[in-house]
Amino acid sequence: MALEPGQITVGSRVIKPEDDQTVLVERTLRSGQSVFYAGNVVILGDVNPGAQVTATGDVIVVGSLRGTVHAGAGGNEKAMVVAFRFEPTQLRIASHIARPPEGMISTGQPEVARIKDGLVTIEAYLATGERQAGGAKVTRKLAGARIENGG
């Protein structure tokens, strides 16, 4: 889908973004509903199984992520996906496609997915950024997270 900067559709409705960088979606996306946005997307709600979010930038879900998210849809390898409860059906970042291992359940903590060493990697999201507070760093790798070149 060709995205104009600042353009957003929720389902079949075209919604005017708050600004041309980040859009707030103040609702839960249910099965069959989708959001496309050229920029970052913040969902204040859940992304249910069967729902889809596509953004050229980051995607942040302030709720449960159980549907499909594509961050960095234009090819941005630095894009990330953050969710308070991380149980996506499928995850895409730039041209990488990953699916969680069978039966993966959420840690119940906010987690972040991004590309590290060519793999989509999920880890605990620390509000302090990259600094680790002395403890062990827990990293979970997603199955099928190989680079899909040009895919």
Place this chain on the structure above:
Amino acid sequence: MGEVIVITSGKGGVGKTTATANIGAGLAMRGYKVALVDADIGLRNLDVVLGLENRIVYDLVDVAHGHCRLKQALIKDKRFEGLYLLPAAQTKDKTAVKPEQMKEICLQLKEEFDFVIIDCPAGIEQGFRNAIAGAEKAIVITTPEVSAVRDADRVIGLLEAAELREPKLVVNRLRPRMVRQGDMMTIEDIIDILAVDLLGVIPEDEQIIVTTNRGDTVVLMDRSRSGEAFRNITRRILGEPVPLMELERDGHFFARLRRIMGLG
């Protein structure tokens, strides 16, 4: 002025017609005037479930097209004074009625009846759009299966888009033993995804099949578990705060359910 409630699910065969018949009978049992509308044109069922098939002369399509007056098409139930059925046509298809016509019929029914309950066809196409057109409230039915819950979620999204906000959920065919063994979705799992209020939980019960085949309802049967579940749902529709009965809970999730029901 009555209230128009549509009973819908997305997925087929999860219990819409069963629920329409039993909730309708339950409300009529309490003395209310109830009209049941079979919106499943081409696959009508509600008349059979109520044992009224042999009394049909006119149907919903006849009313929509002005072939008869609404009163002529309404069939009085055998058992309950205040219960009436507006049957679906069997020989037409779902495009035989338009949403505008459904709206008009619901408006007319509302003037006569305390409750108008619409039995929605499966799916999310024209038949669904017709069925919800005249409704003010919605009850969504699901079974504790991933695919049924997914369809319920889709339907809730469509209802919200059609301004039918805050639908209530009924979970049908729950098998407490399977839930305890971890082989069936729990009520909590379902509510966690759908995030709507729970109206009630109906257990899997052979009595439903037995009564349905006889053209009868379980809601009348004092000792039936599913009958009790339907009586509770009826009371909740009437605004009474009825706690969930034993089989409607699944163990340690009770505390959370009480909160969802607004009782805790």
